[in-house]
Amino acid sequence: MAQDRGAHSVGIGRAHAKAILLGEHAVVYGAPALALPIPQLTATASAGWSSRGRDAQGELSFTMTGSASRTVVTQASEGLRRLTAAFKARMGITGGPHLDVILDGAVPPGRGLGSSAANSRAIILALADLFGRELSESAAFELVQTAENVTHGRASGVDAMTVGASAPLLFRQGRARPLGIGCEALFIIADSGTAGSTKEAVERLRHSFEREAGARERFLGRATELVGRSRLALADGEAEEVGSQLTHYHELLRAAGLSTARIDAMVAAALAAGSLGAKITGGGLGGCVLALTRPEQARQVTAQLHEAGAVQTWVVPLRRQSGHAH
Template identity: 70%
Template sequence: MGATEDLGTRPAGGTAGIGRAHAKAIVLGEHAVVYGSPALALPIPELTVTARAGWGTRSRDDSDDDLSFTMPGSASRAVVAQASHSLRRLINAFEARTGAHSRTPLTVGLNGAIPPGRGLGSSAANSRAVVLALAGLFGRELTEDVAFDLVQTAENMTHGRASGVDAMAVGASAPLLFQQGRARTPAIGCDDVFIVADSGTAGSTKEAVGLLRAQFGQRTGARETFVQRATLLVGRAVRYLAEGRPAELGACMTDYHELMHEAGLSTDRIDALVRAALAAGSHGAKITGGGLGGCVLALASPRTAGQVTGQLLAAGAVRAWAVPLMGTGSHER
């Protein structure tokens, strides 16, 4: 990387930059992916976030207030303050990586439909949208590798040691199999539907990671057992997905939920939603994301997807989205 380029009071690029990203769900592989296990991830293209970056009216040299940040909706002051702090660090990383710099304050606004704390990749999606908006504002062409690195830097600041699956999945256009920083698109032989159901309770990835790490430290071989079981289930699921065996794929999901439940990463509310999905005829269901709250992911045939969705809502889910495996969008209920 060369010396930082000072582009003056109006950097080359445009008067505004726009960036977009979308949500994701982990089908299998939570937590184990940090230790090298593969993870199967699903993009949710219609749950999006848009970032808009522009220029302020004063010189950064004249004021310490060099960033104006807005989040619409009912976000608390604490949430906005934390997001603003993370954004400043992301902007610094962007400037260092690309050589872009301006003495003019920045204005950044985020507008999105991805609920935070639900295991849907909201922090990674926000970061990717901001990175792309900054690239447009400063007139920088970013490769996917550079965009990934910047989002991953932000994820590590937010969650601690992040695997990278979120940073990659929030920009993916198809399901992906991720392992140790690399991803490929798996073969898909099913036309079934994933249903993402929001429990209405936020989880905490950082807390869940700490809980699991403490368990690994208390029992010899616990980490190896967890990772081996997770790796086996992901491998089977990828094969069943390619072979068009949704019942077996769903069974792998339910088994992974048991793995998460045994580790203390599920909740009574999440368990109840999993039972409701299974009782309604889904092929399988599990918690998705870090745990201790968040969303349930269920797999259903196109014929039973509506019934499964209805039962999840009746069991207490506050909203749900259907994501067809063979489709490109999702539909909220």
Template identity: 65%
Template sequence: MQKRQGELSTPAPAPTTAHPRRARTVGVGRAHAKTILVGEHAVVYGAPALALPVPQLAVTASAGWSAKALGEEGEVTLTMTGSPSRPVATQASDGLRLLTREFRTTHDIAEDLHLDVVLDCAIPPGRGLGSSAACARAVVLALADLFDREIGEQAVFDLVQSAENVAHGRASGVDATAVGAPGPLLFQQGRAQELPIGCEGLFIIADSGEVGRTKDAVALLRDRFGQQAGAREDFLARAGELTGAARRALAATRPEDLGPHLSAYHQLLRTAGLSTARIDTLVRAALDAGSLGAKITGGGLGGCMIALTRSDQAGAVTRRLHEAGAVQTWVLPLTTRA
């Protein structure tokens, strides 16, 4: 099948042999965070979304194997580094165990092996930054490295998506794609395209400290659509309009044209009941400090917000966000990309 212009290539997975090739005692895999610029929730219904990788927030998975002890139950042990208060969330761990089982079935990994996976994750969970998808991708790549398997991007995506569906319900696939993307992308209905960038600036991501609940947010919006005639159509039409406008603004040379589309999308999500008082406070603080636009990012009901600023505003905006209650912030450069 011919690849569409600008579409990210998806090489087919290489064939595997029937028996594990134990070339390594430890396999390593890595992935990074992502942020949704515009298109949250609408992307679940087939509308486009714009996503940016956040490479400074990363996860590394280390996988090893050992002979299963007599009477030992379970196929994999998952451990998260850091303090004891940061266990792997139940839904996330269920998804990781599922993809591990699928990996071993697909690649004929012997059943008498017990897998030990350690996750070193700098991506705060429940913040709309793709923590669960990034962990899943890192685990898949670590297993492929451990057992010396060549695995194509489509196979990686399918495994990550299976874990995401456990963690979040009906996952759009944008997180599973964006946590491995080398640059900004347009995602729609399972397809990703590189996103040309013609303007420069800085995005500041601020953590509200509230744990977002993507699964609950998706259910809340779905219920709202079911209760109000035409609500789904109106939401998707407005979301598509703003996403298209944001895409054109990104390709142009004026970041000030992009900012209002971000703020308008925040209002769309806020009207749908997906923001919180703390997120709204951070959005107002960013705008008052001179940001060109600001919005919630991710599923909502907590999590993070993102603000677009000029480079000479970044310090003032960051200070104002912390004064308004942000528990941590990160700077993400917006640079031209053909």
């Protein structure tokens, strides 16, 4: 985190992507979820003082590198202005020269990988570095979470927490703890090429709960059961059991109408190629597939995912480590 050391001419902040292993949607209702940091996909922000002083755009200019669409940049710009205002208010900063913020984000948006949270965290840390202000983890989380609530509606906090985490987390009711991992394997994350919509998926699930008596309780009960089994299996080093729970969770989300034909085809392809388990990850209605795979199967699983429609894939190693989640 940024320490008090006087203002810099350029502030730098970094964050990374995340994937939900299990617990999507249920976590919003207070059920537990398991989350995985993805350090391979990063967001880096630089913040500096503009030589232009104040101009018609107010106190901030924003640039996104890469191939982001004009719509994405416009939405991100509006969110950044709110985020910067919230940061300044929290830090007691008033006025100041015009700011230039540049965001280099490798996390594709709308894929369930936490791009908005990663971008927000990178920017918050860049601003803290620029102004030479100390920013606690809890303050960084709260600022990112506020931005997430604006972006997604009611956000669980998983994204805001995991984009700054260094190890897999158990997340429950706003609190996170490291997961015990007793096995080594690989997660292959495959992008379907179609953006999902967390807001739409949340609404769809909520309406289904309202239509059928007991539907919410059944969904949450099954989700909690699968998360619990997977957590214990991870701690005990039972990779096959973890894989089974991932696939079962995919079936839960698919039955709720939150998958797509391409996602289902990618899940089937991963399983046919020898993956221990596979599921949609994130809000749904598009996005990515997560497949747990032994290293010797990784090449075949990756090839089959691309054959089934994946536009890009990333490999995230799962390393054995002790945790504190009980």
